[in-house]
Amino acid sequence: MKKKICNVLVGTLVTSMMSNTVNVSNVYADSNIDFMKETSEDWKLVWEDNFDGDSLNMEDWNYETHEPGWVNNELQEYTDSTDNIYVKDGELVLKAIKDETEDGVKYTSGKVTTQNKRDYKYGRFEARLKVPEGQGLWPAFWMMPTDENLYGSWPRCGEIDIMEVLGHEPEKAYGTIHYGNPHREQQGTYILDGTTFADDYHVFSVEWEPSEMRFYIDGNLYHTVNDWYTKQEGDDEKTYPAPFDQTFYLQFNLAVGGNWPGNPDETTDFENAELKVDYVKVYQLDSYDENVTKPEKEPVDLRDPDATGNYINNGDFSVNEDLTDNEGWIKLTTLGGRGESIIENNKIILTTEEVGKENYSLQLVQPQLPLKQYGEYRLTFDARADEDRTMIVNVTSPDRGYVRQFEDTVVNLTNELQSYSYDFIMKDIDEANGRVEFSYGNQGSLATIEISNVRLEKIGQHEAEDNNKKTVLPDGNYVYNGTFDVGQDRMKYWDIESTIDNVSIGVPNINNSRELKVDVKENPASLSDVIVKQTDLAIAKNKEYTLSFDAYGEEDKTIKAQINGESFEANITTEKTNFKYKFKTGEVLNNSNLELLLGAYGVTYIDNVRIKETGLITNGDFGNGFAKWELFADSSVSSKVSSSIDNSTGDPSARIDIQDTGDADWKIQLKQSNVKLEKGKKYVLSLDAKSTIDRSIMFTIQRDGSSDNDWRPYSPNEIVELKGEYNKYQVIFEMTEESDENSIFSIAMGAVNGTQITDEHSINIDNVKLEEYIPLVTENLFNTIKNAKVIVYSDEFDEIVEEDREKLIAALNEAEEVYENAVSENPTVTQEIIDNAEQNLKNIMDNLRKEEQKEPGQDDNNQDENNKPGNNKPGDNKPGNNKPGADNKNEGINKNNKSLVNTGSEAHVIILASALVMVAVGVKIIKRKKSIN
Template structure:
């Protein structure tokens, strides 16, 4: 049967928003239309769309594979149809296929209204989506740092409820809105879904109703500063349509799920997709100021409420129990401990913590029999990051007093959560807790900083992406009244426009207090170009370096200006604390500078972790659970769940240099309190093109309870690469996830060049 095409013109739909909108009415009209696809052809236009190819389990523990099969993705009766299919394999298990298409590299947009009219599949385990991802996911870093805009998601088992979501971070942050239909559903009739994305504000619409607006988000990498707002939502995004089958959020198909291709249950129909844009947008926006976090206390300074209503008892993963409480004294009872630490859980939410303070957390506790519990303070709005804990508490039948102190270094948060996790610890003995206190005991110095960033750079914000006007961490001395800014293009370069007769020393951009060590080689480097060939100065310590910056050249294909690269080595004769200064006054020239680095001239820095976690960061995929600390001069990665792939947990260092033809020796020490296999590689950075070639080969090794030294040699057979990633992967082993909690300890990492006559 031919399906009815659009019932209202787009202009009427847009106008309808002013009548029905609960929030802001749309200001976009047909005159703003810049691209559309109404799917009226015989086959999908591959000049506009790409097919995606992915194996089952690629993300979110989903069941389907994606390919370009015409059975999964096709045009019919003026609609795009994405069809999920189920088949039986020879071993009797089920296989699922579906479709996923995108406009990456063909149509990408920064800001605008993105609209589609569609209807969704229905049935347990279906998750259709109309959403957007950045055209260059590496620009701000891997997901979720790069950002994600979900315009429409509807669970197949709940087709009257719509979700619109932003993902960003790190730590992973999220803004989500929902709309529930009063009558009807999203599977039996077409509805119009849209997002209006502008600098500093993103609005979700359903059939003209503005049901959610976001004005506050962020992105950063661990150990780095926060990127200037509205990052990451200030870059080109492309459009995606797909239907997932199963997953960690939606759940999995059951006996009621109908995959019959003759029916519509497993199909998403898209009538059209349209993009509207204004001629210009004002990007001069600031992140909304957050209200101060106010901590309520009693007369004794205790921040924990003694009201019974402030506490909540929760179960999950098979846990069964109850609690008896008068608000001050609590008895946590379990009849089934469940499979998770939080299967039996007692919590107090909305506990405020302020950045820059030291806290003391204490309580009295005992149990009916000797057992353990786990306590901590989490941040539910930041992927449950731990502000304190998790601490395993050994309980006896005698009441004991427990007291802990911790610093709040993260941003102030009014909605932290105090937790007592009593599940999966080989006991159902009742736990008794009383005299619970949380109190401020002093302020801490947040200016301590790290010696260097996780990429080894001693210069902070050398890419000019952080802080107010993207000039965070830099001090400016502008005697010449020069124009100083950061360019708005994707390069984000420092731009200095000097008046005529300005001297180098009239415009100084600097950072102070950089601590360098005697005898070490440091690479000093940056990229720069000028409107005319000119000289600038670089000062650090007792060195003054004169640099001749050439007039910019233009790339013949992209028409972008090509900066020159300037690099040299500096060896301090003693331990020094230096000021690093760029003297950029240049007699009427415009000088642009980017990628400013001062870093050790070695493959891997801080491999012995004597400078804490400087140079290192942990990547943990959303489907895994792990955290990284430096304890007693060694890296400890505590893993509660590996996820389904080996790469889902990685201790890594970016920006390593490997030179063509050279021989390198890798050594490290490692152990684990659970016998397992881990993996190491020095690999290409494939964030832009998904090519993660392992220059060192993929090196797997077994670790156990005793420290053992491991060693390998390899020859760099490819072209010289200054952006290699050193990774130790601790995810699933041979595709088998590990859900047993364990800790991997790593120390004495070294990657050194070996002379050919030393080769063994």
């Protein structure tokens, strides 16, 4: 059962070049054979359900309900109604129902699972069942992991499809596993000869062991897999046999419609649209050897091109070949696409009668194209259409989940024959079954297309990338394998140094819990006697980082962590605790190695080791290249957009070269995912940018709508004008939605404000920051000014002369105005500014206390002769003269804060220092006036 597959992948799945296809006669014509005798004696029955009662046993089963369109564009609503799910005559029946209503056709069906009731890790899983026949019906017996979050959402979590049959091909059954990131699948098929799986009952089973899965139908082995993986984007593969090393649960369902089977039509018989399950059984071995290794890949045999260097067969269309076989050119239709094709006069003519549901509902493809890793290729062809229209071209890998080796690219056709050329680099491993695809389905036109002179040539070979150089991982972590689940021993990237012999270090794997375990069995001389370390982390100079890890032990003890010349102690207990430490790098890195000093007697556990930048945006200065960043270019402009790291000034920045922005702002984006925002908090989002031409860009933080198309913004869609020199742009916003750890920061560089740009130009982005906005300082300052005005009018100061009062009020009014103006222009408050401002305030208050302790008339050592209290006439030292940036003669107050007040690098520092000095000076005038009077 395909789960959460994007439309392009699912749609093209129909046309997969299936491997491991077995064609058989109906070996087991007698459907009453006892299949237990086919099971090895080593497999022990641990659970079965023969559906002998009159209802489903809810101690074993769950109803799973979903609205139509939940996944795969399926039409049915899954219900818990006994009309759709029931037990009768010793069978579980899942029935699909079609209802004609005033609002149109409605489909309902059933789905049941054993999740959290009957979950198993490894075993033999078997069901005897009978499937329905009919266009758009899609029965399945399959398995999903109990906890899909262990390795991440589908397909990283893994999926085992024991049986799938498409109702319009009832003679063919599929057995498949899904895994990987990007999506991969391995699929086998089993085809009956002269009969169908809807005619009688058949037994479908899979034997799942740590290093292999074997698929059977009626006792016949037809598909074996032993090579799979899972990983996070940009990270290493998890230790084999992940993701198939966790508990899975069983499920049965009967889907209606969807990307793979297509929708029902007038021929579909819903009276007999039933999946009938006679029994389900689970067997287990006494034990499993989980210390297995992934099999080595055999070298891929890549065929040579023809004498002209072309890998395309019949690229000149000189042969009028059969377009329905699996050789050479193949014409494909799916999801309602309908049209004709003919080869004549050294070209292929593609006509369209029905465009179908998707842009790939009509396709011309050629598989079996060899692609060498890091090879550079050029795809060229000539094409025209009867009228202006588009088609989409790509190069993909059908056996690898249709991952794109050359991304979907929109080709704009006219009625004039034109030549098209596209270059791409094959970054995946060697591929013998690449496939070029021309898609011309639902793209707004029925116009006929002509294609000729198709060539795929290799034009270069690049050096392999240096995968040993560390960078920042996609989740923002600078520590590799901080969760101890990569490598054969789960210790990849970690080194061990020990001066004692009686110690064991490893990563146990108990109930999918993987933690570093250090067992020191003798009293060492120091913690440094046992060091677990990771070298050459990609931390950079002049940044602040947070080091964190989980730790606990079988007894209380102290351990240490060291990096960048700093040492941090952790006093651990028997309770798992998360420890966090901040450190800053300077102009020179002292040390980029992380060392965990674990030479403490007894058992210590460590997990989830992380080093992340303190900011909420990672690698915002592009010091680690494009790590953590993604450049998105829509297929209509992807060939006209490129990116690079610009080091021309010695300060790296992201450079985006654009030949065509496309016709919408979103068609070119520089993005960072998994940005954390918390409800109720305010943030400051800023960046530096420039462009070689005057143009606009837009930046925002938004919801990730990849699963439900909900892309609503959390911050304003800030549109700014770029010039030829860098400018700083920022926006302040409050997160009013629920907290979201997976939001997306996006800089849109397409047709902002509806302006499409076809002039070639470059945009540079640098110093992207997202910081929490903390308004306490400015709010307290504003309150200080207001309170000072109240105090000046209070009874305590009634005896001062009115002239002094008016001048003090004028100064406070000026401070208030300066505050309001500056806040409206530059309201950024960062933690650094707050720290500096708090120190500034502390110094001012310390000096005021000194003033309060002086006797009336006592000289101030920091005042000259003209500034003595006795000579301090009204107006001589006016508070209003202490304007931002003006010389402050009151050295007693300002002597420790000259750099803050006078440099004026941040508006709030100036405001805070100036306004508080004005208040302080005003209070001093009042105090001295009172003492004189």
